[in-house]
Amino acid sequence: MSIDVLLHPFRPIRARHLTLMRQxxxxxxxxxxxxxxxxYLWSLLHPLxxxxxxxxxxSRRVGEGIEHYxxxxxxxxxxxxxxxxxxxxxMRVLTRxxxxxxxxxxxxxxxxxxxxxxxxxxxxxxxxxxIVLALLSGVPPTWTLxxxxxxxxxxxxxxxxxxxxxxxxxxxxxxxxxxxxxGMRLLFFATPIIYTLDFLPAGARRLALLNPLAHVMGYARAxxxxxxxxxxxQLVAFFLLNLLLCYAGIAVFRxxxxxxxxxx
Amino acid sequence: MTDPASGxxxxxxxxxxxxxxxxxxxxxxxxxEIGHPHARAEQRVALRDVSLAVARGEKIAIVGNNGAGKxxxxxxVAGLLRxxxxxxxVQGDMVLLTSLGVGMIEEVSVVENTLLYGSLYGxxxxxxxxxxxxxxxxxxxxxxxxxxxxTLSTGTRARLAFxxxxxxxxxxxxxxxxxxxxxxxxxARCRAFFDEPVNHQRTFLVATHDMDFAKSFCGKALWLDHxxxxxxxxxxxxxxxxxxxxxQARGTAERLRVGSGx
Numbered sequence: 001m002s003i004d005v006l007l008h009p010f011r012p013i014r015a016r017h018l019t020l021m022r023q024x025x026x027x028x029x030x031x032x033x034x035x036x037x038x039x040y041l042w043s044l045l046h047p048l049x050x051x052x053x054x055x056x057x058x059s060r061r062v063g064e065g066i067e068h069y070x071x072x073x074x075x076x077x078x079x080x081x082x083x084x085x086x087x088x089x090x091m092r093v094l095t096r097x098x099x100x101x102x103x104x105x106x107x108x109x110x111x112x113x114x115x116x117x118x119x120x121x122x123x124x125x126x127x128x129x130x131i132v133l134a135l136l137s138g139v140p141p142t143w144t145l146x147x148x149x150x151x152x153x154x155x156x157x158x159x160x161x162x163x164x165x166x167x168x169x170x171x172x173x174x175x176x177x178x179x180x181x182x183g184m185r186l187l188f189f190a191t192p193i194i195y196t197l198d199f200l201p202a203g204a205r206r207l208a209l210l211n212p213l214a215h216v217m218g219y220a221r222a223x224x225x226x227x228x229x230x231x232x233x234q235l236v237a238f239f240l241l242n243l244l245l246c247y248a249g250i251a252v253f254r255x256x257x258x259x260x261x262x263x264x
Numbered sequence: 265m266t267d268p269a270s271g272x273x274x275x276x277x278x279x280x281x282x283x284x285x286x287x288x289x290x291x292x293x294x295x296x297e298i299g300h301p302h303a304r305a306e307q308r309v310a311l312r313d314v315s316l317a318v319a320r321g322e323k324i325a326i327v328g329n330n331g332a333g334k335x336x337x338x339x340x341v342a343g344l345l346r347x348x349x350x351x352x353x354v355q356g357d358m359v360l361l362t363s364l365g366v367g368m369i370e371e372v373s374v375v376e377n378t379l380l381y382g383s384l385y386g387x388x389x390x391x392x393x394x395x396x397x398x399x400x401x402x403x404x405x406x407x408x409x410x411x412x413x414x415t416l417s418t419g420t421r422a423r424l425a426f427x428x429x430x431x432x433x434x435x436x437x438x439x440x441x442x443x444x445x446x447x448x449x450x451x452a453r454c455r456a457f458f459d460e461p462v463n464h465q466r467t468f469l470v471a472t473h474d475m476d477f478a479k480s481f482c483g484k485a486l487w488l489d490h491x492x493x494x495x496x497x498x499x500x501x502x503x504x505x506x507x508x509x510x511x512q513a514r515g516t517a518e519r520l521r522v523g524s525g526x
Contacts, residue, residue, distance in 0.1 A: 016383065016386045016388070019383045019389050020380075020383040020384060023379060023380050023383050024380070027369060027372055027376060027380060030372065031369075031371055031372070097367070099366045099367055100366065100367040100384065102344060103339075103344065103360065103362040103363075103366050103367075104360065104366065104367055104384050104385070105342050105343060105344065105358065105359065105360055106384065106386075175292075258343070258345075258346050259346075261344055261345075262345060262346070
């Protein structure tokens with residue numbers, strides 16, 4: 001195999017690289033202190049405490065008229081927390097593991113996948129907890145709950161392509177560090193986490209619909225809390241769009257990889 | 265491994281230039297460069313028109329002073345740096361070893377690090393698990409497998425890393441000073457690995473300052489000076505010429521010092 005083939009944007013990931021991915025993911029997961037019982041407890045407590053704070057401030061005005069506002073808020077918080085943790089860790093993983101990146105031969109997107117994989121268990125547990133809390137607090141159980149895994153996959157795809165593009169950008173423009181934090185704060189308020197889309201004026205609503213995270217949140221809430229669910233066709237289209245963007249993300253990353261490695 | 269061509273390395277007319285520092289890029293600098301292409305600073309030439317053809321199973325020593333371009337050449341062969349001009353082809357799998365233990369993580373256990381290190385260099389996980397007792401025994405850390413890596417001394421870590429290296433199956437080994445660390449006993453034990461029969465069919469490109477190793481293990485040597493090939497041929501001859509040139513340079517420096525003193 002020549003080096004040109006190795007650097008081809010669509011070369012397949014080899015079995016040995018999948019092993020490496022699992023290994024790095026499990027180590028990173030362990031280092032996050034989530035693998036301990038207390039660690040998992042905190043990954044549940046954190047969104048709950050955040051929920052308590054936001055609930056106190058927003059349940060009266062913003063939350064008025066939203067059924068099961070606490071659960072509504074919690075779904076948004078869990079999804080946003082995962083999105084922000086995963087992108088932040090995945091964007092910086094090449095810099096964090098600079099030694100590996102610059103001196104060991106392997107496809108570097110593997111590190112991005114590992115970083116994302118490392119925060120998946122926490123997300124799954126949180127989503128599970130949300131459903132349990134929803135049922136305990138009197139949300140009527142429906143068959144749509146069975147479709148929640150679809151939304152989870154959607155969110156993971158969304159996180160994957162976003163992170164790949166961020167990781168590329170981060171290698172070239174280091175002050176993305178600061179911009180990212182501000183951007184996340186902006187995203188928190190621009191995404192319907194504490195409010196519903198109806199809360200926004202018509203113009204802003206159209207703008208908010210460009211935010212894919214808003215869609216994923218909308219789907220999750222519709223499936224868990226009932227109400228107007230996404231139409232099947234729309235869901236499929238959104239799914240395909242994200243799949244396409246993941247493909248584009250991987251292709252661009254692999255094209256850019258030699259340049260990324262040199263910039264570390 | 266059965267393909268007779270696998271293990272061949274070909275470097276054709278490779279040039280490599282470096283901008284002064286690409287790592288410290290800010291948005292401001294990127295924007296300024298877009299506006300003023302001339303703001304880009306002077307390039308430093310690390311390799312000048314280097315060509316090299318290596319057949320499967322050959323052992324090549326790369327010698328030269330610090331900054332001669334040895335590491336750059338190995339990284340270009342490894343695909344971790346791109347040539348500014350020229351091209352590189354490598355047949356088969358390759359592994360680059362820069363320093364022993366790169367990629368190991370301080371906070372996790374010896375076993376986890378061993379498995380991680382193995383998968384970094386493509387050692388099959390099943391084989392890795394089976395070889396674990398041997399790896400720990402060779403590194404002389406049996407019984408400490410659950411200790412965190414940071415409790416191990418630098419020497420022990422290097423031993424652990426090399427112990428894993430013995431299990432790497434690859435066609436081409438690119439080695440950059442990886443064995444400079446360690447005491448005499450350790451180096452002798454590493455040396456024994458190179459002479460193992462399994463390595464006879466493997467290609468080795470070794471950047472080294474150890475001239476005895478260059479002469480005894482490597483059939484050929486490549487001498488780089490300021491990025492250009494000074495000589496390529498039988499290792500004994502090339503090493504003698506390289507050492508003689510160093511001798512001469514030191515003599516000149518000595519004469520200059522004496523001259524300026526009088």
